[in-house]
Amino acid sequence: MGIRTHNCGELSKSDVKKSVSLAGWINSVRTHGQIIFVDLRDRYGKTQLVLNDESLLKIGKTLSMEDVISIEGIVSPRDNNLINPDLSTGHIEVIVSSIKVLSNAKPLPLSIHDREASTEEHRLKYRYLELRNNDLQKNLIIRHQTSQIVREFLSNNNFLEIETPVLMKSTPEGARDYLVPSRVHNGQFYALPQSPQMYKQLFMIAGLDRYFQIVKCFRDEDLRSDRQPEFTQIDIEMSFVDEDDVRNTIEKLIREVFSKVINVSMKKPFPILSYYDAIERYGTDKPDLRFGLEILDFKDLADKSGFNAFKNAEDVRLISAPNADFFSRKVIDELDSYAQSHGAKGLAWFKVKEGSFEGGISKFFSDDLQKEIINQLNLKDDTISFMVGDKKSNTLNVLGRIRNLIAEKLELKDNSIFEPVWIVDFPLFSWNEDSKRFDSVNHPFTAPKDKDIDKVLNNPEEVISKGYDIVINGYEVAGGSIRIYDNELQRNIFKILDLNDDEIKEKFGFFIDALKYGTPPHGGIAFGLDRLVMLLSGVNNIRDVIAFPKTTSASALMEEAPSHVSKDQLDELGIKVLDSEKDV
RNA sequence: GGGGUAGUAGUUCAGUUGGUUAGAACGCCGGCCUGUCAAGCCGGAGGUCGCGGGUUCGAGUCCCGUCUAUCCCGCCA
Numbered sequence A: 001m002g003i004r005t006h007n008c009g010e011l012s013k014s015d016v017k018k019s020v021s022l023a024g025w026i027n028s029v030r031t032h033g034q035i036i037f038v039d040l041r042d043r044y045g046k047t048q049l050v051l052n053d054e055s056l057l058k059i060g061k062t063l064s065m066e067d068v069i070s071i072e073g074i075v076s077p078r079d080n081n082l083i084n085p086d087l088s089t090g091h092i093e094v095i096v097s098s099i100k101v102l103s104n105a106k107p108l109p110l111s112i113h114d115r116e117a118s119t120e121e122h123r124l125k126y127r128y129l130e131l132r133n134n135d136l137q138k139n140l141i142i143r144h145q146t147s148q149i150v151r152e153f154l155s156n157n158n159f160l161e162i163e164t165p166v167l168m169k170s171t172p173e174g175a176r177d178y179l180v181p182s183r184v185h186n187g188q189f190y191a192l193p194q195s196p197q198m199y200k201q202l203f204m205i206a207g208l209d210r211y212f213q214i215v216k217c218f219r220d221e222d223l224r225s226d227r228q229p230e231f232t233q234i235d236i237e238m239s240f241v242d243e244d245d246v247r248n249t250i251e252k253l254i255r256e257v258f259s260k261v262i263n264v265s266m267k268k269p270f271p272i273l274s275y276y277d278a279i280e281r282y283g284t285d286k287p288d289l290r291f292g293l294e295i296l297d298f299k300d301l302a303d304k305s306g307f308n309a310f311k312n313a314e315d316v317r318l319i320s321a322p323n324a325d326f327f328s329r330k331v332i333d334e335l336d337s338y339a340q341s342h343g344a345k346g347l348a349w350f351k352v353k354e355g356s357f358e359g360g361i362s363k364f365f366s367d368d369l370q371k372e373i374i375n376q377l378n379l380k381d382d383t384i385s386f387m388v389g390d391k392k393s394n395t396l397n398v399l400g401r402i403r404n405l406i407a408e409k410l411e412l413k414d415n416s417i418f419e420p421v422w423i424v425d426f427p428l429f430s431w432n433e434d435s436k437r438f439d440s441v442n443h444p445f446t447a448p449k450d451k452d453i454d455k456v457l458n459n460p461e462e463v464i465s466k467g468y469d470i471v472i473n474g475y476e477v478a479g480g481s482i483r484i485y486d487n488e489l490q491r492n493i494f495k496i497l498d499l500n501d502d503e504i505k506e507k508f509g510f511f512i513d514a515l516k517y518g519t520p521p522h523g524g525i526a527f528g529l530d531r532l533v534m535l536l537s538g539v540n541n542i543r544d545v546i547a548f549p550k551t552t553s554a555s556a557l558m559e560e561a562p563s564h565v566s567k568d569q570l571d572e573l574g575i576k577v578l579d580s581e582k583d584v
Numbered sequence B: 001g002g003g004g005u006a007g008u009a010g011u012u013c014a015g016u017u018g019g020u021u022a023g024a025a026c027g028c029c030g031g032c033c034u035g036u037c038a039a040g041c042c043g044g045a046g047g048u049c050g051c052g053g054g055u056u057c058g059a060g061u062c063c064c065g066u067c068u069a070u071c072c073c074g075c076c077a
Helices: A053-062 A119-124 A134-156 A197-205 A243-262 A275-282 A299-303 A329-341 A367-376 A394-407 A489-498 A503-518 A529-537 A567-575
Strands: A018-032 A036-042 A045-051 A068-077 A092-103 A177-181 A188-192 A210-218 A232-240 A270-273 A294-298 A315-322 A348-353 A356-358 A384-392 A421-423 A428-434 A437-440 A467-472 A475-482 A522-528
Touching: A018 A045, A018 A053, A018 A092, A036 A053, A036 A177, A045 A053, A045 A068, A053 A092, A068 A394, A134 A210, A134 A243, A134 A529, A197 A503, A197 A522, A210 A467, A232 A243, A243 A421, A243 A467, A243 A522, A243 A529, A270 A275, A275 A294, A275 A394, A275 A421, A294 A394, A294 A503, A299 A315, A299 A367, A315 A394, A329 A384, A329 A394, A356 A367, A384 A394, A467 A522, A475 A529, A522 A529
Parallel strands: A045 A092, A270 A421
Antiparallel strands: A018 A036, A018 A068, A036 A045, A068 A092, A177 A188, A210 A232, A232 A522, A294 A315, A315 A384, A348 A356, A348 A384, A421 A467, A428 A437, A467 A475, A475 A522
């Protein structure tokens, strides 16, 4: 017999009397003198071993948690009253005939079965131990399945998976680049890709027609619970398509993934919301549609009240939430300070009870005005309304955030529900007040709507783009656009972005050239695979779907990267480190 | 760069208005135990209270600084 004939999750009643060998980790040992029970664990499950022979008992007593052993034995049925319904193998146990300790384990620096019970610092330092945890393994399995289904679906639809360079040219647009020094060309640097954007468009120019890649991307910016310095994109590009073609293909892909990975069927077709409407109704371009709580315009009604702070404000918005009694003074204060931390001067409120206002700023509204408001905004009894008065961009932004916080507190965010929505009609440019010039909202290769092409040079702020994002439960899961395939239009876009001819040539020369030699209309999209897997796994932290994640300060605690390097290495690269305490 | 939270045994935590020898659970080591399944019972070992300074007769506890992790703002086309 080999080290193992079966794994620890597959033996059942039908295997009774079989002679088997198993191997795995000791999950627990229960000694009873003349009989010892051992739970043996591997990725597939747990199997109960029974030791009841003199020589085996002696070894059994020396076993401790996480030792690795192999055994040989006979599968035996359990009596009805001894069945463990919590185990897939709970109807049987293996009567051990021989046992071999393959490897002893020292006491572990963290608890494998209770991930919450350890600090993140420990979990990341001993990640290989944390990865023994069942939940974490489940997430990685979901990630694997997702990749597999994406590959299968796209391959079946004529997409080619093609690799692109990891060492590429630095283009100081957008995020900060990770740089790699060149030994051969001292003083020069490669950059790690923030995304393979230009390469995939070049594939279309090359006539490869449909491309995809599951690919690492790198951005040297500060991190968040859903951001890592290196992350994975499902990168997709197609030729001879318009926005509908891309959206239809991608919707099919998303439906396939959710249905095959977690058996969820999504609505058909996905709703489409314009950027403008998303901001007006939800205060964000990535709205969570699992709940309503839409933001309402309150300016005209507020002006009729005696509340001067609102009369002086450019804009007043209101959001109404159910379950008024839940909102105690304490909860309201918490929401208020959250609003203020995001730039609101304050968060006004009143409750609606039996047809009239109560608490907060109620006294500034006459009885007649209260009735008018309740009717016009359709405010229900037993609700609470929150209001912010400020510049329009602020009222919407703050209430958009308050909307999410309220939904969390009222537990309206059900992780088993998935509400996808396309966000479209983004502006092409946004004015950057700091640098006094226009930036691309998406990236500089995004095409404007055909009807807006004439406005590009004269009224850039009015131009709408052919961009689209897919948002699920408030997460931006994918974003993309139809690209510019006209050399002249691309040059004009660069002009609006305030890049002069020399800069264009220096940064994008090869790309502008490529557009001259016959470029098909094309467009694509890129998914954040990590965020997609977060949704599928029902976790809200990106580290839970990555095998070896970095910390918030972009360190790898296990292998201690980044690290100092030897002077010889630096000399070869022509690099001198300034103000460093240790150069090794 | 800014703000919040956390750091005490191998692990997770408790530790009162500053006061004797810093406790508990799990794990580890030893013993008992033939039906447990997070087994149970008895005993034992195990501590630079993140690090550095200060106040004090006396600091895990108060003050200052610093490091690390985490959440958020800025940032992330």
